Amino acid sequence: MSNLTPVAILLVGTGGVAYSYYSAPERVNKSISSKVNVLFKDKYGEALLRENHDQAVWQGKWNVMKASKPTHDLLKKAIEHTNYSHEAQKLHKEGCLNIYESVVMATSYFSDFQQYCAKNNRDVLIGKWIVEDPSKKAKNKKGSDWDKKLEELQKVKKQELSVGLLDLYAQLEKVKAPKDLKDEHRVALKGWCDSSGEEIYLGSEVGAFKVVKKFCTSN
Numbered sequence: 001m002s003n004l005t006p007v008a009i010l011l012v013g014t015g016g017v018a019y020s021y022y023s024a025p026e027r028v029n030k031s032i033s034s035k036v037n038v039l040f041k042d043k044y045g046e047a048l049l050r051e052n053h054d055q056a057v058w059q060g061k062w063n064v065m066k067a068s069k070p071t072h073d074l075l076k077k078a079i080e081h082t083n084y085s086h087e088a089q090k091l092h093k094e095g096c097l098n099i100y101e102s103v104v105m106a107t108s109y110f111s112d113f114q115q116y117c118a119k120n121n122r123d124v125l126i127g128k129w130i131v132e133d134p135s136k137k138a139k140n141k142k143g144s145d146w147d148k149k150l151e152e153l154q155k156v157k158k159q160e161l162s163v164g165l166l167d168l169y170a171q172l173e174k175v176k177a178p179k180d181l182k183d184e185h186r187v188a189l190k191g192w193c194d195s196s197g198e199e200i201y202l203g204s205e206v207g208a209f210k211v212v213k214k215f216c217t218s219n
Helices: 006-011 015-023 025-036 055-066 073-078 086-100 110-117 145-155 163-172 183-197 207-216
Strands: none
Touching (some): 145 163, 163 183
16 A cells, blocks of 8 residues: 555655655645645735725725625625615625635635725726727727727737737737728727736736736826
8 A cells, every 4th residue: 555645646746756755745745735725815915905995996896796696704795785885895894804814725715805805907007997999980090099009019029928919919910000900909909908907916017917007008
């Protein structure tokens, strides 16, 4: 019968990994524990809503939550109120603070955290976010905000882009901007921005955030 523990079995991908476990099991266990037991507040510190600040964001999250089905009991109680009253705010914040203190990998509240308790990229960039209809004709000869971003997209290096933009980048290599830009290009970029805007904010220096800021906000 094997003398490997369940943790060791999980680690055995190569002989070297198995050997490292036998030579330093305590160190391996600590490393695994530090990853498995990480809290929301530690992993997503940049995205946490401040209890006595970020009021507009709190309100926006509650509005989304009101039309949804949260999992956490305190969040469920919060949306029983007809408006964002003092009690609704209290329950909302208590629920989120409770989630912040929970372990990411051992919780059923990740969706609650992402949708109702955390800043996303768009929340951080809300003042400059492009909301223009991509299929609406531009008001001036310079083109729409989306046209400007598509032209910028053509000029960047491929390796600077997020994976989700690579297909659009390849399409734009075959056209001459701005005259050959089509609604499908604008719609594709807006769709990517909408999706990326909902992602949890990880900090202003994170590469993915910089790409979102570059192509989804007005200059």
